[in-house]
Amino acid sequence: MNKLLSICLIIALFFGCKNYSISYFDQDPPSSIPKLFAPSIVNTDNIELNVVFNYDHTEMFFSRIVDNSFVIHHSELINGKWSNIKPIKMYDHNVLVSVACDPTITKDGKTMYFLGVDPKLHKNDVTRKELYTIPPDIYMSKKVDGKWELATKVDFSVSSEYVETYPVVTADGSLYFRSNRPSDEGGMHTYRAQYLGNEKFEAPVLIPTKTEKNELITYVSPDERYAITNGHGKFQITFNDNGEWTKPKEVPLKYESNWHYYCPYMSSDGKYFIYSRRFNKPEKKGWAGVEKGEVYWVKADVLFNTK
Template sequence: MSVAFLSCRNNTTSYFDQAPPSQTPKLFAPAIVNTDSIELNVVFNATHTEMFFSRIVDNSFVIHHSELINSKWSDVKPLQMYPDSISISVACDPTITKDGNTMYFLGVDPKLYNNDTSPEKLFAIPPDIYMSKKVNGEWGLAKKVEFDISTEYLESYPVVVADGSLYFHSSRPSEKGGRNTYRAQYLGNEKFSTPTIVNVNTEGHELISYVSPDERYAITNGEGKFQITFNSNGEWSAPEEVALDYDKDWRYYCPYMSSDEKYFIFSRRYNNPSKKGWAGVEKGEVYWVNADILFNTK
């Protein structure tokens, strides 16, 4: 199915012909993005001409994609990030550079699965940050972003900002201990500076999971809820809770903003109480809501 779309320069921009949400969250693109499968992390490129999200297919996390062509959104199709020989893989949480030609995402070295296709294996291996390049209009096979972005420890939630720098989570050893948010300055030619911990002014341990392209504000996750923090000359304010009507039986994660910053997009998932981790996830959904809710905190 191809869906009509008006230019993002027009105030009547549509999102797959959906009526825009109010401050009550709505499912994003039912039957197009949200289906009976488990879906998560809808993101757009900066010019709002490509949409990406992840779906679990045959025990693999697969990035899916739709592109605006001649004012119509193309059919949603999976993007191949690994060679044909790979039977199970993880590719999720995509983030796109400002020029639209580089994608970073959470990935796991497929060779480490040793042909074990059980759901329990998903994320049992610490994930890393991977990169795919768009060449001649096609997204190519991915490669791992090497040390010291990816390490032997867990790396997740990559977010690329306007100057190409990366924010991400890592469990690498540090003075603060545990998992922390890091920022790596982009140096050009696919190189980064040594990542440094991003200190958020909080007594808790909220981790930044989204950063605006201009690094003006960020969204954190903590205790199953979203918070917003603001950047003033490199100092991040104490996170304030985003006033959503949270359902305690669901886990909320993957915060993101539409490229026009009008809508806050997030994911939630429901776990079978008797199972832990992704093996117990029975439903995964993506929602969107008017972005004003971010700035009307509790």
Template sequence: MKKSNIYISFLLLIILLGCKSSNLSYFDKTHPSTTPKLFAPTIVNTESIELNVVFNYNHTEMFFSRIVDNSFVIHHSELIDGKWSNIKPIKMYPDTILVSIACDPTITKDGKTMYFLGVDPKLYNNDITREELYTIPPDIYKSKKVDGKWGLASKVDFSVSTEYFETYPVVTSDGSLYFRSNRPTKNGGMQTYRSQYLGNEKFATPRVVDLKTESKELITYVSPDEQYAITNGQGKFQITFNKNGEWTKPKEIPLTYESGWRYYCPYMSSDGKYFIYSRRYNNPEIKGWAGVEKGEVYWVNANLLLNEK
């Protein structure tokens, strides 16, 4: 069957990425084929709610989020002498903060800065309910790795983090940030933004990313070189390509989407071989994160993105 041009382009992209690194070490010796499987059962996927697995650029540190006692907590493991260390949480806020949100990590190319979605602890007290916590507008935070340890987080500068919702940060190889925000625009609603990194932890004024679609597809993953991006819209993943600075119309990724589950947090492994994503199941009577009963991380051979239906 003849491949469409857009999928051929993506195949070439996968090959190029694959040349950069091969035989990377994961937590499961049995890697997935075109049938999605749970990522690292009992290690990452447990009885808790887990989401958004990502790796650093050199594939020596793995991150994901887990809900612990009503808090979103970023966990990680490091590859040391060819062996992954035990999963440990990363402390992002002072000890006085008992309930918090830290999720959706993204790591700079040098591995020394992490951006993530957080909620300002000063906006609530420790008696807040889970339902109330999830209604507070989130911001983009950063943590610096110094002497091998991730430090307490601080909010990214005001051009990125505002009084409005900012979510889904994704950092590119040059340090620029893509993220979502519902700050006022002529079109209204949530939009994807890109903010050029200026150096010295400063960013240029964010600009709306035009995906040339009437649907609500919003970018949730961007390749480090910004040659392609994965979006969420209508409950499914799509892929869009950067053609001379213009994004193509997103095309659906042919994944089996089960009813009742929401699919999100797409990510491509650094060798280009595996597509990693999260999904969650809600109690039908409770909306939003307050009603989430199960959260899982899956991975699948990236060739899935090339299949035609």
């Protein structure tokens, strides 16, 4: 049985017991040709990135840059209708410029992990350029009585003094993320931290990937059967073969020059691949020079039909 058929059967068995139709924020699903997700609603003249749904597709999240801050926004499906999009307040009211992006939601929908920057490390009048130079960490917010609480930093074994980015939570609550913490290989690598319960994790373990250009895992499926890497402006897919990740194969999209492709994710039912891209003028690099940010989605076949 090939990998595509196996994954399709797993998805069918995993989601077949659900007795409700899935809503993708009332958007008509895309074909094999990528299209903007929720134009003029999610995708606006602002810079937007990383659309994520919770497991039950009853809450949708994305990040938007507002007044130099990365702010996570969301909408909830209530009585069959999506609520108005609203920002989620992750830090204390006296924090005027902040970073909260790359959300990932646990299977029960009650915990969100995201990339954040410690508000105590900068002044309120910090510029957008200065803010992006502060090493990010992984934060956590709990949903209590229907409301997302102020965030706290994940325990020290995950959020260290080094850079941590791209958190992705698996079905059992474990976390994959990137970090440049010291290792024998040096540089940035993918790590996995086994969840122990009670908001605690085992010491993160480095996950080797068979890449030639240091493409790192940026998304992993909830069952950890496949992962998506990105580096050098393109996505790749890799499969978990008895505990070892196979050599990544490029995802065949139409990659445009001067656009940076990042934040790969999947709809919770595994049917659609969602990704972000941002535009920089050639003479500018990094987030400080980003002029446009968009979120696209496409049928997941584009991932599994790679040659």
